[in-house]
Amino acid sequence: ASFEVAHDRIVEVLTDVAPWVDSWEELTELDLSGRKLESVVRLKEFAPRLEKVRLDRNALSYLTGLPAGLRLLTLSGNRVPSIVSFGHLRSLETLDLSGNEVDDLSSLDCLMHLRHLRADANGISDVRGIERLEHLHSLSLRGNKLVSLDLSKTSWRRLSHLDVAHNALTSIKGLWHCKHLKTLDVGSNDLSLLDLGTGLMPRLRSLRVSNNSRLERLDVLPAARSLRTLFADFCALEKIDHLGALDKLEELSVRQQLTKPSKAPAGLHNVFGATPRLPNTSLSACSFNNVAYLELSACQLTAIPPNLAVLFPNLHQLVLDHNLFTRLPPSRSNGKSNGGGLAALSRLKRVSLVGCRIKSTRNLIEAFEGCDQLAVLDARMNPATLGLYPPVLASPLISASISPSPAFLAPMPNAETLRPDTIEGEMAQKQKERAEEERGRWEKSFWHKVHPRPEEDGDDSRGTEQHDDEDADETIKPAKQHDARFSRTLPAQLAMRRLLHRGTLGMVCPALQWLDGLQITDAEVNEAERVL
Incomplete structure (x- = not known):
């Protein structure tokens, strides 16, 4: 039967x-x-x-x-x-x-x-x-x-991709045995040492060792010819040996380290750093001409490095969240451009300054005047903006998993602050993909065993159906909906201060489209100009 x-x-x-x-x-x-x-x-x-x-x-x-x-x-x-x-x-x-x-x-x-x-x-x-x-x-x-892994006892000579993250590994041996290895992920384990061997690993392009809280030393010389991506967040690295020898390295991430790693190669494209007690003068004297993304979050900086524009002349995105500086260097002196400050970064398009100690909007205006390509700026959770916005909300696209960061380290940067112009599009795309997958299952289900939700039957029904609960819309436009409710409660004095903060920055930065997580409008700029 x-x-x-x-x-x-x-x-x-x-x-x-x-x-x-x-x-x-x-x-x-x-x-x-x-x-x-x-x-x-x-x-x-x-x-x-x-x-x-x-x-x-x-x-x-x-x-x-x-x-x-x-x-x-x-x-x-x-x-x-x-x-x-x-x-x-x-x-x-x-x-x-x-x-x-x-x-x-x-x-x-x-x-x-x-x-x-x-x-x-x-x-x-x-x-x-x-x-x-x-x-x-x-x-x-x-x-x-997994607690231990010895690759020298295997026959995996053709292995090119190995992912053993999120285990309990305390030891990995014989990596040199896998000469064809291209990507290696050993993150979220309990490693105190990662030995790449004494020979060469000529094809290793990506190495991820993040979230190994006991990892103190790492020697990347065996992968010097090929490594392009190195992620070593949430470790206890005192030094990354031969880091400067990685001529092809494009992405380097050393977030939440207690000490500053050694000299980095000049060919980097993206740099993610969150190193407490990073000295203001510790940046290298060489120029990183290829770096487009730079993150120096929670580095306890008390001032913007004066040679930032010389070090990173082609910088497009800059994240300086959770630092200690109270003011930014002005771009003009006596009414004339001084060739310094953030305005010297002529290609700068996105800046995040969340959680710093900037005291006034005037300083922001003086610092960003002349940044003609700046499109996104976020200065929330500074004294200058406290009370003007609701608390910074985590993006729905960011995992809710518990951060491995120790309690005494600053939080990781929120991706939404640096790219609010793309976050809604990404969420809409994800919703569209889910709807298409559901609809595809419905269409191929001959006996109608998979029932689609009524609101996914077509675009017309979505256009006519409205949701009374504003919270339903927050999954699509989280910052906008939350701020709309908050702004209605502001007293007149704070509402005027917010208007002038947004309007004046919109005046001095002609390409500015997003300010403090919200799209800036011509009405705000015009009204601020009228009030002034």
């Missing part, structure tokens, strides 16, 4: 997802994700030529019935245990076992053709069973229970 039930269920699902196919036997690819399947028994009888099958978000606990010729199989979000057999799937090249009940990979030792393996969010404590898979190109074991 159970086989008959399984037979009927497979027929039902196939009819649902492939109703117009003349012959199921000719199918080579099938997506059965989210179908509440508990078994795929007899699937190979109906579709024996399948090569790619997606079975994510079901309730599968065994794999009997899958065709032997499968090359791709995704099983994320099921109930697959460690004892499940893959002996009948020896042709597999890509396998996803994320979010299952796997704590042992020994059942995979027969998959000699496997090239890509993902087994995130399981209970895996070692790599026994896959250490001899010599064709493995990418391996992801995020969010497991």
Whole structure:
């Protein structure tokens, strides 16, 4: 009887997802994700030529019935245990076992053709069973229970991508054994040392070691020829050896370090830094001509480095949140340009000064006068703007996960403050993608088992349906909606001060479009001009 039930269920699902196919036997690819399947028994009888099958978000606990010729199989979000057999799937090249009940990979030792393996969010404590898979190109074991890893005992000579973040690793050995490694992520572990070996790792382009709170030293010389991205946030690094030798490095992130890392290479494009007690004179004397994004948050700066424009002549985005300076250097002296200050950064388009100690709008005007390309400026949570805006809200796009930053370090910068002009578009795009995915499931559901929400039936219905609750709109325009409620409560004196703050900055910065997280309007500028 159970086989008959399984037979009927497979027929039902196939009819649902492939109703117009003349012959199921000719199918080579099938997506059965989210179908509440508990078994795929007899699937190979109906579709024996399948090569790619997606079975994510079901309730599968065994794999009997899958065709032997499968090359791709995704099983994320099921109930697959460690004892499940893959002996009948020896042709597999890509396998996803994320979010299952796997704590042992020994059942995979027969998959000699496997090239890509993902087994995130399981209970895996070692790599026994896959250490001899010599064709493995990418391996992801995020969010497991690995304590140690010795790559010298594996046959992964072709491995190019390795992700073992969010484990409990205290030791990683034999990285030099993987000469083809291109990306390595060992973040959110318990490493005190990461040894890249004494030889060369000529293809390593991305190295992420963030959130290893005991990591004190890092030597990147083996990757000097190829490394382009280095993220080492929330570590205890006293020094990054041979950092200056990374001639091709483009992105460097050393947020929330207790000490300043060594000399950085001049070819950087993006620099993320949040190093407490960074001396005001500690910036290098060389010029970083390629840097377009610079972040010096929570560095306890008491003044803007006077040679900032010389060091970073092509800077587009500058983040100086949570520092100690009380004023910015003026761009003019005696009515004439002094060639210094932030106005000397002729390409500067976005500046964030959240949480500093700037006392007056006048100082902001003097500092940014002449910044003809400045489009986004955020100076909230300064004495000059306290009381003019509601508290800074975290963007809905930012993960709500707990920051690993120690309590005595300043918070991480909020991405919304530097790009409020794009945040709404990104959220709208995400909503559109979710709606299209839901609609796609609806359209391919022949027996109408997946019901779309009424408001997603079409654009016309969305245009006529209004929500009375303003909080529903906050997911789309969080800052605007929250500020609209707040501004209505301001007394006349603070409302006038806010108008003059926004209007005068709009006058001196002709390209300014976003100020303090809100779009600046011509009406504000004109009204401020009239009042003055």
